[in-house]
Amino acid sequence: MSPFLQETMDCLVQSASGQPQTEVRVKPGLKAPHDVVVHVSAVALNPTDFKSPASNPTPGAIMGCDFMGTVISAGTAADKDFPPATRVCGFVHGSNPGNPETGSFAEYLVTDSRLLIRVPDSWTDLEGAAFGGVGWGTVALAMELSLQLQGRPSKPAPPRDDGSRIPVLVYGGATATGTMACQILSMSGYQPIATASSSSSTLVLDYGAAAVVPYASPTCGETLRDKHTGGNLRHALDCISSPESVKCCFTALGRIGARYAGLDYVPDDWRTRKAIKVHMPLTYALHGHEIKFKGPYHRDADPSMLELGSRWRDEMQGLVDAGRLRPHPAREVRGKWKGIVDGLEMMKAGEVRGQKLVVALDGKDSV
Known part of the structure; x- marks a missing residue:
């Protein structure tokens, strides 16, 4: 049979x-x-x-x-x-x-x-x-809802007045979501700046990152802020969501209008700067159904999420x-x-x- x-x-x-x-x-x-x-x-x-x-x-x-x-x-x-x-x-x-x-x-x-x-x-x-689908679905939610980025691969964001592209930090660039984010962000008109280990930097650059900073460096956040984004970083996608990654992202982000997307829940005591808007994209939500998880992982049913995912x-x-x-x-x-x-x-x-x-x-x- x-x-x-x-x-x-x-x-x-x-x-x-x-x-x-x-x-x-x-x-x-x-x-x-x-x-x-x-x-x-x-x-x-x-x-x-x-x-x-x-x-x-x-x-x-x-x-x-x-x-x-x-x-x-x-x-x-x-x-x-x-x-x-x-x-x-x-x-x-x-x-x-x-x-x-x-x-x-x-x-x-x-x-x-x-x-x-x-x-x-x-x-x-x-x-x-x-x-x-978990990778691209996560990036979709992070870009559209968490970071509120308007550029898409089909309609990339225009360059800034000086011709440069808006930087976006991808912490954990060598993860599967990280390489997906670097590709999609680059094709959407942004400049992905990633963190990774020294041994993974070539991989991350090959997947579209404009630069890679070693996450193990004690001055990782300061290097991202001062050398690569000039204090003007407004968007960070954290594919690790650990105390160390949150600290680095919060250090790198600029003072005004900063947004942070973490792939796991970030407790209040990790959030050293209250002005940064924090959001956790939960990929399961793209199906539009209620997510019957506990606490911050719960999501109400929302058909608009399926429309977002379909786009x-x-x-x-x-x-x-x-x-x-x-x-x-x-x-x-x-x-x-x-x-x-x-x-x-x-x-x-x-x-x-x-x-x-x-x-x-x-x-x-x-x-």
């Missing part, structure tokens, strides 16, 4: 103790006109894949966010752009307390086609998984089609479900630098 006709699937879920375990579940089906069912061929790992189960445990919830796969069925509003056999990548809200069946660490998933990217034939499945999806699709946007360097972890578990442990231990961990679920691909 064709695997597409099977009624069940294997997946990786949270156990009662919070650890990943494999289970057999009913294969999901179409629920709305924009839905597609995807046969997942590869997944990529993100810090949220182990942080969410720890902070908002939901036993039985399917884990995972970023994925690559092939459409096997599409709703009435999706079948024109995403007919069966279309190769796609994207992201879902894994470990979701509000909908425990939505994770990507599964042989099949159903998702809204308005946030999907059609993957070019030149990309492997593992490269498609590395592109996923940015169109921007990303154009860049991918034109060969202008690329995924973070992929590093395969073999072993299917065990590979995912092993990869998450590697990330927890801080063993991943300048690479996106990806795992093939069909056993056919490698990079």
